[in-house]
Amino acid sequence: MIEEVGYAALVLAFALALYGAGAAASGAKRQRPELVESARRAMLLSWPLISVAALAIIALLVSGRYDVEYVAKVTSSTMPTYLKVTALWGGQAGSLVFWSWLMAAFASAAGLRRWDRDRDLLPWVIVVTMVTLAFFLSLVIFVENPFRRLWLDPLGNTLTAFLRPAGARPLVPTDGQGLNPLLRHPGMVIHPPMLYLGFVSFVIPYAFAIAALVERRTDDRWIRVTRRWTLVAWLFLALGLILGGRWAYDVLGWGGYWGWDPVEIAAFMPFLSGTAFLHSVMVQEKKGMLKHWNVLLIILTYALVMFGTFLTRSGVLSSVHAFAQSAIGPMFFAFIGITSIVSVRLLLDRWGSLRGENQLNSLISRESLFLLNNFLFIIILAVCFLGVIFPLASELFTGQTVTVGPEWYERITGPLFAGLLLLMGIAPLSAYGSSSWRLLGRQLWVPGAASLLVPAGLLLSGVQNWAAVLGYWLAGLVALVTLYEFWRGAVARHRRHGERLPVALVRLAGRNRRRYGGYIIHLGVVLMALGIIGIELFQTQTQGTLARGEQLSLGRHVLVYEGLTQFTTPDGREISRAEVSVYKNGRFEGQLFPRQDFFVAANQPMTIPGVRSTLEEDLYVLLVGWEPIAQQGATFKVFDNPLVNFVWLGGVVFILGTLVAAWPDRETAPVRRRVPAGAWVSGD
Amino acid sequence: MLLGVLVVLVGVAIFPSRAVAQENPPTDDEVNAIAKGLYCPVCENVPLDVCPTLACKQWRDTIREKLALGWTKAQIEQYFVEQYGDRVLAAPPPHGLNWAVYLIPPAAFLVGVAVLVGAMRAWRRPPIQPRQTEQPTIEDPYLRRVEQELQERA
Numbered sequence A: 001m002i003e004e005v006g007y008a009a010l011v012l013a014f015a016l017a018l019y020g021a022g023a024a025a026s027g028a029k030r031q032r033p034e035l036v037e038s039a040r041r042a043m044l045l046s047w048p049l050i051s052v053a054a055l056a057i058i059a060l061l062v063s064g065r066y067d068v069e070y071v072a073k074v075t076s077s078t079m080p081t082y083l084k085v086t087a088l089w090g091g092q093a094g095s096l097v098f099w100s101w102l103m104a105a106f107a108s109a110a111g112l113r114r115w116d117r118d119r120d121l122l123p124w125v126i127v128v129t130m131v132t133l134a135f136f137l138s139l140v141i142f143v144e145n146p147f148r149r150l151w152l153d154p155l156g157n158t159l160t161a162f163l164r165p166a167g168a169r170p171l172v173p174t175d176g177q178g179l180n181p182l183l184r185h186p187g188m189v190i191h192p193p194m195l196y197l198g199f200v201s202f203v204i205p206y207a208f209a210i211a212a213l214v215e216r217r218t219d220d221r222w223i224r225v226t227r228r229w230t231l232v233a234w235l236f237l238a239l240g241l242i243l244g245g246r247w248a249y250d251v252l253g254w255g256g257y258w259g260w261d262p263v264e265i266a267a268f269m270p271f272l273s274g275t276a277f278l279h280s281v282m283v284q285e286k287k288g289m290l291k292h293w294n295v296l297l298i299i300l301t302y303a304l305v306m307f308g309t310f311l312t313r314s315g316v317l318s319s320v321h322a323f324a325q326s327a328i329g330p331m332f333f334a335f336i337g338i339t340s341i342v343s344v345r346l347l348l349d350r351w352g353s354l355r356g357e358n359q360l361n362s363l364i365s366r367e368s369l370f371l372l373n374n375f376l377f378i379i380i381l382a383v384c385f386l387g388v389i390f391p392l393a394s395e396l397f398t399g400q401t402v403t404v405g406p407e408w409y410e411r412i413t414g415p416l417f418a419g420l421l422l423l424m425g426i427a428p429l430s431a432y433g434s435s436s437w438r439l440l441g442r443q444l445w446v447p448g449a450a451s452l453l454v455p456a457g458l459l460l461s462g463v464q465n466w467a468a469v470l471g472y473w474l475a476g477l478v479a480l481v482t483l484y485e486f487w488r489g490a491v492a493r494h495r496r497h498g499e500r501l502p503v504a505l506v507r508l509a510g511r512n513r514r515r516y517g518g519y520i521i522h523l524g525v526v527l528m529a530l531g532i533i534g535i536e537l538f539q540t541q542t543q544g545t546l547a548r549g550e551q552l553s554l555g556r557h558v559l560v561y562e563g564l565t566q567f568t569t570p571d572g573r574e575i576s577r578a579e580v581s582v583y584k585n586g587r588f589e590g591q592l593f594p595r596q597d598f599f600v601a602a603n604q605p606m607t608i609p610g611v612r613s614t615l616e617e618d619l620y621v622l623l624v625g626w627e628p629i630a631q632q633g634a635t636f637k638v639f640d641n642p643l644v645n646f647v648w649l650g651g652v653v654f655i656l657g658t659l660v661a662a663w664p665d666r667e668t669a670p671v672r673r674r675v676p677a678g679a680w681v682s683g684d
Numbered sequence B: 001m002l003l004g005v006l007v008v009l010v011g012v013a014i015f016p017s018r019a020v021a022q023e024n025p026p027t028d029d030e031v032n033a034i035a036k037g038l039y040c041p042v043c044e045n046v047p048l049d050v051c052p053t054l055a056c057k058q059w060r061d062t063i064r065e066k067l068a069l070g071w072t073k074a075q076i077e078q079y080f081v082e083q084y085g086d087r088v089l090a091a092p093p094p095h096g097l098n099w100a101v102y103l104i105p106p107a108a109f110l111v112g113v114a115v116l117v118g119a120m121r122a123w124r125r126p127p128i129q130p131r132q133t134e135q136p137t138i139e140d141p142y143l144r145r146v147e148q149e150l151q152e153r154a
Helices: A002-029 A033-062 A069-074 A081-089 A092-112 A122-143 A186-201 A203-214 A221-252 A262-287 A291-314 A329-349 A366-398 A406-429 A437-451 A453-460 A466-497 A501-511 A513-538 A645-662 B002-014 B028-035 B054-068 B073-084 B096-123 B140-153
Strands: A149-152 A158-161 A540-547 A551-554 A557-568 A573-584 A587-592 A595-599 A604-608 A610-613 A617-623 A633-642
Touching (some): A002 A033, A002 A122, A033 A122, A081 A092, A122 A203, A221 A262, A262 A291, A366 A406, A406 A513, A466 A513, A501 A513, A557 A633, A573 A617
Antiparallel strands (some): A149 A158, A573 A595
């Protein structure tokens, strides 16, 4: 019964999405507001319907209905309830329903806003969001039905179908396979929803951009309306990427957080184009320039969102993330192709009317530097895209599969990221419009000169890695320029209003959240850069097999193997847990317990590191014996990850900065009039 | 005969074989230094030095054996390539279509620079409809004032 209700809700939502798209387009073309309003209501109704379907799946997951194929695949009786609930997005079909649910929620939120000023945009926003929603619902209704049940045909073969096949009888397994062990981690519970939220949020600015194109609006209204949506999308994508990195660090046992895995890159690419977009829209708002470029960037971001979902959901790539394999690839491919072609065609049709309203006066003006920033982001994006698709192209054209590993990405993108850091150090000091080298030099010399202390200090302390010296100098420059900007603004307020400096600083940020939120984000990037350079260039590692009481050295650290315990857990894990004492410079620092969890049912090992974290470094210890280990000896792999915690610290600052930038401005309080009791005022 | 033996001995003395067995067994770090740049076909995108599967452990054991026999890193990589194809390497070897991954990025950069320079030149021409004033926002007067004060102080 539950599955019938859930499936019916999905079908109804699909029909409503199709109706909404058609009615909105028809209403806009035939100037019939009642049709548009009907479409809007259809859009608003889609969310509760998909909520019913999602709740039905959760009910099946929690109640252990293993006769439903999806439930049998992603849950087992030993899983805790919270993991059963989050298994909604742990498998292919459920995650597509979850995507649709978020899409419907965001579309409804857009539909509930006040449309007084943008009535012409509303129908086309409905069309774009409902077409996207209909596409995802079609995937779950026709290909990846989460309510499909297991059956046994008369010959004893297992079948999967929503309706009972002729002659078949229900198959009810006693237990399910359970969620992929790698996904049973708090970070991985939150990571996919964050990424999906980021992906789905980007559909809204895209929808407004397309609406503006259809309606031949050449102003920046669509950008102003969707600025917060874009920031929210960007925030969630950033959160998803950071959480994914933390998950990889904690669970995958690589000793790092970013492996340039194709699916990591699939989420990173829309983040890159979205970041370029966030910068370039400021130029359009201030100067009326880059109109074509901004539309193109949001079309690209939408296409990359779809491409990212395609990569993770189609099984076209094999990686630690791409657990799912299904037949939805061609449908995705067609949808990406059609939406991209239609969008670009629309942009080309409107090309003439979208010409800039201003000219570029200086090569070092703010808008020129933003253009350079966009150029670097897009080149990094192109490199990422090439790295992801090249193995597929090679297989397609030569039959030979190749690997494009981290070294290739790092060698090419490293200088580009350095270029971005340099721009982050210069651009905040440049002005819109006319600017000169002399003016910029006057602004830059104080923080620029101070930043030279960083490389000088590093060289004096014996650091000889030129890439590290350059990277830390650039990070220092950005930090000083950003702090200098805060200082200048606060001092200006202090002098003008007599405010104390801390108060002036807070009010400064409060009065222009976008600008100072952006600066806080830059500070977050600086902190992350410290960590990234630290782990990339100064990570050391060693490995050794120790008998009990023996020791292994890495730099200033000494590890002593104390012993190993093995036990099983009620959720089906065989755990081997080592006990290691850690000494640094001869002083006892504490004990670590690196372990291997072997999930028997899934036949999958999971390596959980023992980590001793300080701001200076992480000592990251892995137990790397995959065969039954004798109690007397074990093999350890030890990493010293300098400054890695700055990555997480920077991530927190980054998110805080985005929240500041995206925080809604205080509405101007309406003037209230005193009205005598019982009086009637027009408009009240 | 004697001359032949002498030639061989001189040849061995002048051109010692590179494949000389190691006296000490290879350390884990030596094995991992090579494993770090290899990927097994099953565990795609997980480098061999950190891959926890049994198959990858066997590969690491193979590297250890080869190192013990005195093989170089290049010889060991070549061995795995011959066994499993180019996909075991961390980056595509530069031949045939693989050149694309090395040539496209710099080419894209140069094309991008050309497009950027072209766009900047085009935008430096007089505009069609110069925007008279910027759209006023709540913050702008304040920002202008701050900038103005800073200019005055500079």
